[in-house]
Structures are given as C-alpha cells and as structure tokens.
Amino acid sequence: MRAHSTLTRRLLASTVPVTLLLGSATSLGHADPLIGNILNSYGMPGAIDTPTAEMLPDATLGATIAYTDLSRKNSIVFQALPRLTVALRYSRFDSTEESRGYVWDRSFDLRYQFLDEDPNGWRPAMAIGMQDFMGTGYYGAEYIVATKTITPRLRVSAGLGWGRLAQQGGIGSPFGDRPDPDAELGGKPNVDAWFRGEMAPFLSATWQATDKLYLTAEYSGDSYACETGDADNCQRSVWLSDGDELKNRLNLGITYRMGENYQLAGYVLGSKQVGVQFSVAMNPSQSPFPSGLEKAPAPVRPRVAQSADPDGWSGAWAADPTAHPAIQKSLGDALADEGQVLESMALDANRAEVRIRNNRYMQRAEAIGRTARLMTRALPPSVETLVITSSEDGLPTTSITLRRSDVERLENTEASQIANVAVLTNADPRPGNLVRTPGMFPRFSWALKPYLSTSLFDPDEPFRYEIGAELEAEYELMPGLILAGSVRQRAFGNQEQEAPGNMTVEEYEALDSDYDENGVPRVRSDGRMYQGNKSPTIPRLTLAWYAKPTDTVYSRVTVGLLERTFGGVSGEVLWWPASSPLAIGAEINRVKKRDFRDVFGFRDYEVTTGHVSAYYEFDNGIAAELAVGKYLAGDKGATVTLSREFANGWRVGAWVTKTDMSAEDFGEGSFDKGVTLSIPLGWGTGQPSLRRVGGDIRSLSRDGGSRLRVQGRLYDKVRDSHSGQLYQGWGRFWR
Known part of the structure; x- marks a missing residue:
C-alpha cells in the first residue's frame, strides 16, 4: 500500500499545477481553436513527426496508419473537447533483444490548446502536450508549441520539446534531469519524467500548394536513436534495432487530401528513411445522410371547428364503451407503422396517456414527436392534454405532457418552442386506469x-x-x-x-x-x-x-x-x-x-x-x-x-x-x-x-x-x- 500512496502523492503534485494552468488559460483566448489540416505520423494534428498547436474540429474521430522501415504506428485520435485532443497508439518497431524480432508498444497522448491565435495580430495559438505519457515511455515526450498563420496558405510552428523531441540539439535542462526509463513501468503515468531532462527546439512549416496538396518541412530533435542503433542516446537500449543513422535533422513531407475525410502522405526522414501514411477523420455531426432517409411523419391534424363536431368537442363520446378500444387499436396500428409499440393507454374526455416502446429511433425525442402527431389524428377533439410515457421493457421511465393546442400551433416552428411548453415528469409506476393493449403479453x-x-x-x-x-x-x-x-x-x-x-x-x-x-x-x-x-x-x-x-x-x-x-x-x-x-x-x-x-x-x-x-x-x-x-x-x-x-x-x-x-x-x-x-x-x-x-x-x-x-x-x-x-x-x- 505504501507504493500506491507514494504514486498518488506524485500524481497530485504533478497534475494539480498543470490542471490549474490549463483551467486559468482558458480565459486568455476567446476565438475558436486553431484547426489543423493534416495529421502527423503520431495521428495528431501536426507536421510530420513534430506537433503543432492545432486542434481538430470538435468531436472529430480519426485514425492513422504510418509506415517506415523504422516503425509502424497505428493511432486513433479524438477531439474530446474543442481544445483537448487525445490519442491512443499501437506501434511496432524492430528489436534485436526480442525473440520475435520486434516489439508492439501501446501509448497515449494528450494535447491542450491554452491560447488562441489572434488572426489580426501577431499572437500565435499555443498548446501544451504529453506524448506517451502513460506507458513504457518509448515515444515519451512533452512539449510547448506555438503555431501562427502567416498567410492563408502558410503556417509555421515552433516549440520546445523534451524526451524523444530532445534526443539531439539540447539547450539545457531547466527542470532537472530526466530519470532513466523504467522498462517495467507498463501503464503507469511517467510522472518523474514529465518536462525533465534536455530541452530542444523544433520547427515546422506547412504550405498549402493547392486546395488538396500540402507541403511540409520540419526540423526535429528526434534522432530516432532506438530505431537507428544510436545506443548512447536511445531511451530504450534494450529495444535497440540495427538500422542506419539518419543524415540530418530535416524531414520533408507531402500530403494529399482526398475529400473531407481522407489523407495520403509521404515523407523522408533525415534524408534517409522514406515513409507513407494514410489517415481518415470523421466528425459525428457530419453524417453521410444529415437529414436521414426515414419516411416523413404524418402531419398534425388540426381539430375541426366545434360546430362541425359538437359531440366530439363535448366529450359525449367518452360514454360509449366501444370508443376507447377502437381508438386504442387505431392508434396502436399507426404507431406500429412508425416502429413504436403501444403498450397501454388511458383515455377520458379531456386527457389521453399512452405508454410507448420505441423500437426504431435513436433519439427518443423523434419517437415522442411522431407519437404526438398521431395522437392529434386519432383522438376526438375534446382531448386537450397529451401524455406520452416512455417504456423500457415494460418499465415506465419518464412522461412528456403536452397541450394539444400547442402541438397544433407549433408544428412548423423550431423544436425549441415545443420544448419550452413540454413538461417532463417521472412516470407513475402504478397502472392507474391504463388499459393494456390486447395481445401485448406474452x-x-x-x-x-x-x-x-x-x-x-x-x-x-x-x-x-x-x-x-x-x-x-x-x-x-x-411487463x-x-x-x-x-x-x-x-x-x-x-x-x-x-x-x-x-x-x-x-x-x-x-x-x-x-x-x-x-x-x-x-x-x-x-x-x-x-x-x-x-x-x-x-x-x-x-x-x-x-x-x-x-x-x-x-x-x-x-x-x-x-x-x-x-x-x-x-x-x-x-x-x-x-x-x-x-x-x-x-x-x-x-x-x-x-x-x-x-x-x-x-x-x-x-x-x-x-x-x-x-x-x-x-x-x-x-x-x-x-x-x-x-x-x-x-x-x-x-x-x-x-x-x-x-x-x-x-x-x-x-x-x-x-x-x-x-x-x-x-x-x-x-x-x-x-x-x-x-x-x-x-x-x-x-x-x-x-x-x-x-x-x-x-x-x-x-x-x-x-x-x-x-x-x-x-x-x-x-x-x-x-x-x-x-x-x-x-x-x-x-x-
């Protein structure tokens, strides 16, 4: 238990200051986050291997497959919040120490954009990030990076990196030495290593040559020591491969966007290693069928004038014992065509309650809206109060109460207006005067x-x-x-x-x-x-x-x-x-x-x-x-x-x-x-x-x-x- 307590104290000591920084930084900018156009080999918005301060559109979910002779990276990225990007990665690289000849490694990334770009001034967007912050640390790196749009087609980024981003070109260790990696760490946060050790600069520039083509150049502090066999600088010498050292620190790349969702990229690392990459990014709000392909609902049927149906308006129909069964069957059949099941119904001269089971629509509001429309078509005009109760496997959950006149009046308005007059309550678990639909059970x-x-x-x-x-x-x-x-x-x-x-x-x-x-x-x-x-x-x-x-x-x-x-x-x-x-x-x-x-x-x-x-x-x-x-x-x-x-x-x-x-x-x-x-x-x-x-x-x-x-x-x-x-x-x- 002592080890766990020590780890807990270290986590608190390390993450609380960062949390306070991120929380206070949100007030520094008021514009939308700077959105990136391409993904780097780590699956994050960036250049080739270096990060930028860019984000993805909120809620974007993407995946990247990147391949070189040095490694294979398979990444999933998610824009969890407008300024918070997270990624999960599964990578393979050669190892002369493993019996199978290679290692598969899992890693997690976080990036937070704490400062917005001023599009009319010189202030860049800025972000702080941690790469492989909870794992073996093979790709472990931390960074602070700034990105600025110079022209509509040119963006440049500059930052300071630690860990993998500072294997060469270091300019000092302002926050202390970086501890030797623990090969047995396996899934714990690498707290003691965060922002420790040598710090090195990195630079990148991306130029949009055409509407679909992007050219990228970057200067990186990552010498790919483990992959190329540079034992003196390798963070994981036990995983050392026998590759060739790169010639320089300059990486060049080209990215082609195929529509809104797909990217194909090629790049050269250090004038030596050639890599290819494929990326896909989807936004849940951008469905291939934004309006859906379901058939249109039946329109609301306004009630006829009182003079045209005096018995219906007076409520005299409620005294007829055949009225309720006939209305319930008619409504049940109509709901069945909409993918709903009418479990039971209560009906009197002024109020109708239905308990429905939704078997079709992902959003419950759509099932409720279609039910309300059908109720205006099936119920006599004296019924003003409509209660729609949702049921889950015979379990009544919530009830929506509407005035029929509001449904008639607001049909062609924004949904927010009907939401303002709808009343949501806990469903009464007692059956009351509800009549179960014949043949409903078993x-x-x-x-x-x-x-x-x-x-x-x-x-x-x-x-x-x-x-x-x-x-x-x-x-x-x-039920x-x-x-x-x-x-x-x-x-x-x-x-x-x-x-x-x-x-x-x-x-x-x-x-x-x-x-x-x-x-x-x-x-x-x-x-x-x-x-x-x-x-x-x-x-x-x-x-x-x-x-x-x-x-x-x-x-x-x-x-x-x-x-x-x-x-x-x-x-x-x-x-x-x-x-x-x-x-x-x-x-x-x-x-x-x-x-x-x-x-x-x-x-x-x-x-x-x-x-x-x-x-x-x-x-x-x-x-x-x-x-x-x-x-x-x-x-x-x-x-x-x-x-x-x-x-x-x-x-x-x-x-x-x-x-x-x-x-x-x-x-x-x-x-x-x-x-x-x-x-x-x-x-x-x-x-x-x-x-x-x-x-x-x-x-x-x-x-x-x-x-x-x-x-x-x-x-x-x-x-x-x-x-x-x-x-x-x-x-x-x-x-």
Whole structure:
C-alpha cells in the first residue's frame, strides 16, 4: 500500500499545477481553436513527426496508419473537447533483444490548446502536450508549441520539446534531469519524467500548394536513436534495432487530401528513411445522410371547428364503451407503422396517456414527436392534454405532457418552442386506469444474424477474430419479466483456445485451479480458454425482472448465465429523478465461473462483487461515472468513466480503474484502463435504427479491476428517456 500512496502523492503534485494552468488559460483566448489540416505520423494534428498547436474540429474521430522501415504506428485520435485532443497508439518497431524480432508498444497522448491565435495580430495559438505519457515511455515526450498563420496558405510552428523531441540539439535542462526509463513501468503515468531532462527546439512549416496538396518541412530533435542503433542516446537500449543513422535533422513531407475525410502522405526522414501514411477523420455531426432517409411523419391534424363536431368537442363520446378500444387499436396500428409499440393507454374526455416502446429511433425525442402527431389524428377533439410515457421493457421511465393546442400551433416552428411548453415528469409506476393493449403479453421475438468477435493488441497476433452465426431470442412473459438468451456457432477465424502463460491447454486444465502463481484469481486472463469452440456455445441465458418501486427508483434482478465467463445472480437499484443530472445506483452480484467447454457447467471459483455508483450528466453530452466497490478478482477500488454522446448517437468514452491489487500482481499495464466507441448504424445508412457497432478497446485483458458484464444495467436502459439525453436530441422532435 505504501507504493500506491507514494504514486498518488506524485500524481497530485504533478497534475494539480498543470490542471490549474490549463483551467486559468482558458480565459486568455476567446476565438475558436486553431484547426489543423493534416495529421502527423503520431495521428495528431501536426507536421510530420513534430506537433503543432492545432486542434481538430470538435468531436472529430480519426485514425492513422504510418509506415517506415523504422516503425509502424497505428493511432486513433479524438477531439474530446474543442481544445483537448487525445490519442491512443499501437506501434511496432524492430528489436534485436526480442525473440520475435520486434516489439508492439501501446501509448497515449494528450494535447491542450491554452491560447488562441489572434488572426489580426501577431499572437500565435499555443498548446501544451504529453506524448506517451502513460506507458513504457518509448515515444515519451512533452512539449510547448506555438503555431501562427502567416498567410492563408502558410503556417509555421515552433516549440520546445523534451524526451524523444530532445534526443539531439539540447539547450539545457531547466527542470532537472530526466530519470532513466523504467522498462517495467507498463501503464503507469511517467510522472518523474514529465518536462525533465534536455530541452530542444523544433520547427515546422506547412504550405498549402493547392486546395488538396500540402507541403511540409520540419526540423526535429528526434534522432530516432532506438530505431537507428544510436545506443548512447536511445531511451530504450534494450529495444535497440540495427538500422542506419539518419543524415540530418530535416524531414520533408507531402500530403494529399482526398475529400473531407481522407489523407495520403509521404515523407523522408533525415534524408534517409522514406515513409507513407494514410489517415481518415470523421466528425459525428457530419453524417453521410444529415437529414436521414426515414419516411416523413404524418402531419398534425388540426381539430375541426366545434360546430362541425359538437359531440366530439363535448366529450359525449367518452360514454360509449366501444370508443376507447377502437381508438386504442387505431392508434396502436399507426404507431406500429412508425416502429413504436403501444403498450397501454388511458383515455377520458379531456386527457389521453399512452405508454410507448420505441423500437426504431435513436433519439427518443423523434419517437415522442411522431407519437404526438398521431395522437392529434386519432383522438376526438375534446382531448386537450397529451401524455406520452416512455417504456423500457415494460418499465415506465419518464412522461412528456403536452397541450394539444400547442402541438397544433407549433408544428412548423423550431423544436425549441415545443420544448419550452413540454413538461417532463417521472412516470407513475402504478397502472392507474391504463388499459393494456390486447395481445401485448406474452411477447416473443428472435433474430438470426452474423457475429464478429475481435481481440486486439496481442504481440504475437495483434488482430484476432472469429466469425459465425448467432441466434438471439427474447420471451417477455409480462411487463418487466424477460427470458432472454443467445446461441453462437463459430464458422471460422484465428481465435483459438489458448492457456495463459507458456502452458498448453491440457496443462492448464490439469492444474484444476483458477488462480495464478501470485494467488490472483484468473477471472479474465484465461479468457482465451473460452475461445475456439467448434460446437455451439451459449454466451447468455438469463431471466430478468425489472420494476419501479417508486416514481424515482428502478430495480433489476437477473439470474442465469450472465456472460460467457460467469453465471449467477445480479441485483441492482437506481435512484434517478427524470429531470436530475445526478443518479445513484447500487449493484450486488453472486457469481460462479463457468466451464470452458460445457455451456451449463461451472468451475470452483465463486465470488460476491458489488459497487455503489454515482452518475452525472454534464452539458454538451458529457457524462461521468464513479463506481466504488469489489471486483471479480476480490480486489477493491474504484472506476472512473468519462464519455461524450452526440445528438446523432455517437458515443466515445474512456475509463480508468485503480484497486488495491498491486502493480506486480496485476501484471503488464499496472491497472485497468481503456476506451469505448459506439456508433449508431443509422448514422452511416440514413435509416432509423437502434442498432450500434463498436465496443471496448483495452490494451490488455487482466484480472484486476474486472467487473461483471451483465446486460441490461439500469442506467443504460433508462438513460435515453431522461432529461439530459432527451433534450440533447430534441431537435428531431418534428422529424
């Protein structure tokens, strides 16, 4: 524990001053961030290998593949905030010390633009950045850089760099010596090395020759010592390759932009090494189909004059026992054409409430808007109050109350106007006088589709995959009680059953133990023992019960085969008022490890885990979660998750978990961390759909900090219909 406390103190001492600097610097500039036109070989806005003070357009997600004889860099970059750029990189370079002849290395970058360019004066944009700040430090560097637009076609940048950017041409060490790199650091922040050691200048200039062609020159302090064999200056002499030294410090490059999203580049490093690079950058706000390809909704039907329908306006129709069933069937059929399910309906002379299940639209506001339109067409004119309650698997979440006259009056205005008169409340969990749609329950649904399972970052096989067919089925016995499962049949792929360490599968099974040599339970590190099945597998088979005990409290109990590795019982409660940005939840699980081959068999290891979680929805689609508790391997700690979701459904996030498991017991990587990406299918096809593609990207699969992967957690289930997400997508109310 002493080591962890020391690390914590070092982190606080190092990051708090930087945080204060960045926070105070935002007041220095008021213009938009300086936007870059090209990506460098590290996947960040820059020249060739050196950084600039440029940013990408807010929310841009990009990827870069850069290749030379010295190394291969595969990078993912995300403009997390208008002035904050983050990148994840997976790089390969030759090594004379490795048995396989090369090393695959993971690294993370951060850049913050703390000063805006003055387009009418001499003030440049300025940024501070850290390269490979949490990892082995092979590409470790820190920098402060300024960028200025000289003419509309010419930009120049100059900066001071440390680490890789100061392998030669140093001008001093103003902040002290840089410590020798720790080859076993593996995933910890390199706090002691930040802005330490020799400092060296770097320069670059980019000239836009044509609308699509860019020419770049840079003067760099990176001598590529490790790659070229300069042992005296190499930060990682153990990874030394046998390449040839570069002739000089000048790099030249050319970049060709193919449309708005693609770039192809070539460059020469030090008049010696030739490199090529391909980059792609996409902005979630720039969909290939900005308006979507869904059919237009039915228009609002204004009510006829009272003289034209005196019985409809008087409410006398409500006394007819056949009126309610007829209206409910008519409305239910119309909603079904819109991809909605009318679960139940309450109707009297002046008020109508519907509980709908959205099966089509990514933004809940679009489903609500289309429902409101159809209600004006199906209801008698005396009904003035419209209540639309969202339901998730029979669980009422929130209610939107509208005046019918407002819907009629504001149909052709901005969506913000209808938002101003809409009232969002917690849905009443009691059925009241709601009448369930006949034949609604029980409900059975199934789907047969292909699946793709992938695994990344294995040094021996960086990309593993498995392709096959998956049958999913769901049987909803009554509102909130759901039996669900899936069956998979592998077709082909290179994911095969493998034992951890250097053991064979037979040797590992003969151990009959779920603990490693340090006594740590193997809850994820033997995950490949579950792969490569030639016979059908059952990843999940569960019975779940969802309920809403009060207006603001949700509950879930799930029992069965919860995930491919564990089965048991999972229980959860969530407190979340409809208009509150804050939600608090608690979860407890009693699970047992599943057998590697027998889909209904179990191994000996069992554990009780649980977490208390706080969720907060900030503006601009940013959400945060703090979960504190006990993990699958019995370690205790906390997970911090940050994510950003955009109005069109794109979601990008990252998480970090730190527990009381030591870095030695955890192994390479030191602690659990990763990023998550979720892209709605409708963004690329233009067709409305709730389906998503993406998943978690983690550099390593370790036992420490591992949580149960149970489906249907309450926060994710009800989030789309609560105020933050609902109003973020409110612009599609009239779609």
